[in-house]
Amino acid sequence: MRLDNMLLAEGVSGPEKGGGSAAAAAAAAAAGGAGDNSIEHSDYRAKLTQIRQIYHTELEKYEQACNEFTTHVMNLLREQSRTRPISPKEIERMVGIIHRKFSSIQMQLKQSTCEAVMILRSRFLDARRKRRNFSKQATEILNEYFYSHLSNPYPSEEAKEELAKKCSITVSQVSNWFGNKRIRYKKNIGKFQEEANLYAAKTAVTAAHAAAAAVQNSQTNSPTTPNSGSAGSFSLPHSGDMGFLGMQSLNGHSYQGAQVGANVQSQVDTLRHVISQTAGYSDALRGNTMYSPHGLSANGGWQDATTPSSVISLTEGPGSVHSDTSN
DNA sequence: TCTCATGATTCTTT
């Protein structure tokens, strides 16, 4: 049932010719979001049509074979009925068995077709192929958040949603961005130092304004200059427990082959062949979990000792211990 | 066209 729905949605199992390709086009457009480059899509459509044709041909063959076999068995039974009594129930049972057998084969055909479509999609509609840099404004907003939460740069689900809205991107893009940012920042703090200072200063000014507006009265105690230089508040996984530095056994990535029950004779092979010809991702046929945009969320520990030494904390003191900036 | 930046995906670790 699920397979049926999917094939229908992909325009594979829809009505023949004409309507079918329209459905395929719709599927392509839907999958690609804003279909801007029609070249790739037309290519995609062509391949999809190819798959679709094979699917229909094979399906027809199966149906025909099923009918032929049924009549054959019926004839046999009829012949036997001359020598022994055969109840209509028995005939019915036989027909049922045959149909079940054939439908299970059809099932496998459908499954293989689904796999083929998935691979095709992953090949042609891979988002990486259409990567666009975020707008400057969006990057600004994200950076602002990141550097003002440097001690714990793990936005909550709500925060992500808000950021996503502000930046006109999706929540998972926000998650990706933070994932990338954290790792890249950690890897090379020096490189980001300047950026960190910039944004820290920015947020400091904002915070100062906000504070000034809120407090109003107390003008007496001048809050020690928010960020004197080093903005990076969190410490690297330095020395101590070697962190990510060591331990990296070089294991050739071994794709464990989880054969996806697709040994349905040559029909399936034909489909595979089409894919291997068109996409060249034959490997992907083996692992069938594909394209699951896992959204990241929640917070873990940015560093084990999450000393909440807020980035621009107004408290002076030994908060910024190691500011070993090279300048 | 070379190189670096960057968004996305995949695999590994926790």
Next chain:
DNA sequence: AAAGAATCATGAGA
């Protein structure tokens, strides 16, 4: 399941 790490693929500037 989420975060980290590695990697891929493209964008963009030199």
